[in-house]
Amino acid sequence: MIRFVADRLLGMLVVLFLVCLFTFVIFFVLSPDPAVQICGKNCTPEAIDQIRANLGLDQPFWTQFGTFLTGLFAGRTYGTGPNAIDCAAPCLGYSFQSSQAVTDMIAQRLPVSATVAVGAAVLWLLAGVAGGLLSAVREGRFADRFIAGLTLTGMSIPNYVLALSLQFLLVVTLGWLPFPQAVAFTDDPVRWFQNFLMPWIVLAVGMAAVYTRLTRANVIETLQENYVRTARAKGLSPGLVWRRHALRPALTPIVTIFGMDFAGLLGGALITETVFGINGIGKMAADSITKNDQPVIMGVTLLAAFLVVVGNMVVDLLYTAIDPRVRVGSSA
């Protein structure tokens, strides 16, 4: 067991390292000289050189990368002297355009992205599992086919089209919801809820479609398993057969997959946040791309990769906990 965890941890670190490296290389190659941008107007070549030296941009690639990596674990300092900037660990970079450490910027916006993710997750889990169960139980009948049609539609509509359609319909045409506006929960809970409602729905629709199909397939397959037949042959009540022998094996994989999807979403739903003007990590990423704020882009990329990799590992661990075949191993 320990071996397994250590193995996975190692693999995780390797992947993260490679993501770091890859991102760094791409941005190193592609991005225009940040020193020029920071310098701003009225720049002199000497000033640019000075900035470059402060940021360590004149160092060879591997040194820069090394500095970045050590910064992740131990923090780093930009520049020297009285204007030196401290970036505490884990230092994902420093945004000169916003005069903030990227880690802080992310931390500020994480609650918002998390709210979006959690709300959507609750919706899509409930809708997905309920829809999938209903479809499986009524397999081949009208309810099943109707839900199948809904899921195909939900899967096909691009989320920005859905987002815009909802916004146009509910806000502009019907006026049922007000325009999204940043409001704290404590100040105006109703408005807060109204703000998040559409993003929740938009994100949930696509995922619910997938989860419905997944649940349906799992339940149908499980119902055909031999051990369900054995349970019925023992004369167990339908409720017991259903709960113990059908639901548990069918739904467990879904819970684990959910972990991964949720982790991915925590990194910010870029398009949805942008369309609805939600100030989360996703929108920050989109804005920073427009403004070419390279440290932020790097930081967000790393965060997203980290969340996915960790989510993956958590899922693997969950599997060992849930599935006795993996957990206990053969001892026959």
Place this chain on the structure above:
Amino acid sequence: MSFTPTELEVEGAAGGGTVPGAPVPPPAGRPATEWRRVTRAFLGDRVAVACSVYIVLIILMAVAAPLLVKISGYGPLEFDQDAVDPNLGGIPLGPAGGMGADHWFGVEPGNGRDIFARIVYGARVSMLIAISATLLTTFLGVVFGLVAGYFGGRVDMVVSRVMEFLMAFPALIFMIAVLSALPAENRQFLLVLVISFFGWPYLARIVRGQTMSLKEREFVEAAKASGATSSQIIFKEILPNLASTIIVMTTLAVPGYVGTEAGLSFLGVGVVPPTPSWGQMIASSVPWYAVDPAYFLIPGAFLFLLVLSFTVLGDRIRRLLGEGAA
């Protein structure tokens, strides 16, 4: 954008065991499916046929774009200032965004470009990029999946790590960042490259899984015993049995790529204006929605219906092939 990793996996996976729903490779080494029977069943499925018809129409539209535009009278890049009202900020004259005998789908607010022409040429862009990306992804995915699954060992380890790495990547952010940093030349080509770069692992993973289980089958053992080389086994025995999986995954990949290209264009990093793209038109339509909803609804509907048709088609095909193989 339309697909998270889980979705493609769900729709096509077979190797994992916990995610059912894909066509399972048939039990023996006989020809993978009875194509004639499948074709007949396909033609009898009204929904599948309807989707195919719509897709073919869009493809024809894309291919015949120059001709259609000649018939309708306006090119996609032509400005027609007479069609918009300069006093009202450029709102199209006439109902529903200027629809009429002159401009069949109306005009764009502000610059008066013919929407029909832009939809038709936008179809070109969408289909070209999506199909190219699909072809490239399928090629890469099948090749890497076969190699990793069949040869195993270190080859498999390397390929699997690469796949894991690419799948862990926040592809969207990366694509946007890379594309926005690159110059505008060859943008469509770059789009195909970037999309395919992140797309092939999903197919490769499934191909790998199925190859791994197929290579344990008796007919592969038999082929080995009779002296077939690895490449002969891969191409003659294993590949045909993967045909139905590949077909399903390909059909389901296309709508994903259509959506991805449209999404990237929506965000402004896709096809470079003034080349039309449905995604970009949708983005431009946002400020005009209150007064000219047609400008949003038309490309939105075309995009949605195209993705929907491919998705439903893929679903039907998967079901047909699944039954055939059983």
Place this chain on the structure above:
Amino acid sequence: MTDALLHVRGLTVGFPAAHGPNEVVKSLDFDLERGGALGIVGESGSGKSMTSLAIMGLLPKGAKRTGSVTFDGTELTALPERAMRSYRGDRIAMIFQDPLSSLNPYYTVGTQIMEAYRSHRTGVTRRQARNVAIAAMERVHISDAAKRVDHYPHQFSGGMRQRVMIAMTLSMEPELIIADEPTTALDVTVQAQILDLLAEIRADTGAGLILITHDLAVVSEVTDHIVVMRDGDLVEQGPAERIFTDPQEPYTRMLLDAVPRIDDEIGLLRTMHTEEGR
């Protein structure tokens, strides 16, 4: 007609199909005496498994069952599902072919043995049920039962798992045990052990046994009475002794000929020809 335990008349099972219903079991008639052992023999597709499912009322969706199945005087086909459930697992128990897939991998063996007991008997504590499970496991000669009752199915070998399945049925002390190909998935050496176990249980409890198999060798050991099936039809039936020494039907003779014997001459493999050319 003596008071048979199981009395089957005109049992028919059909599935709806494009050109009229497809009958997989065609009007079977047979009896099982109390404490008797009946073997149902046939090739795959002969309908023998369907027969057992039809008796239990566990046919798949879409199947139509007609005819009469009388168990201890009660007409099972006329029972509502609720009542039938009380028979299943309690008075009539079933053992299936593949013990690995027939056991739920997520729950311990003990839980699965106790389930039936706690379902059918009211006012039973967990402790009592657990003891019953352990006793059942000991009855089928699983060593260290008190410990292994908390193990998972995958922790047992194939033969042991089948013993677990038998223990599941035993815990309820059924009057009739239906074993559908219980040894097919097992090694030859283990097969013999399982058959011996079944015989032992019959002797101990006086339960009736229906053994379904394609393997004549298996049947010759355990059963008193044999029913031969083919394509849903009952081809021949009679006392086991007589079937083996003096088969009347050509099909029965063919099945017997196909069983290899140690004193057979080495010759050409005889192929099976049927009138329909199947």
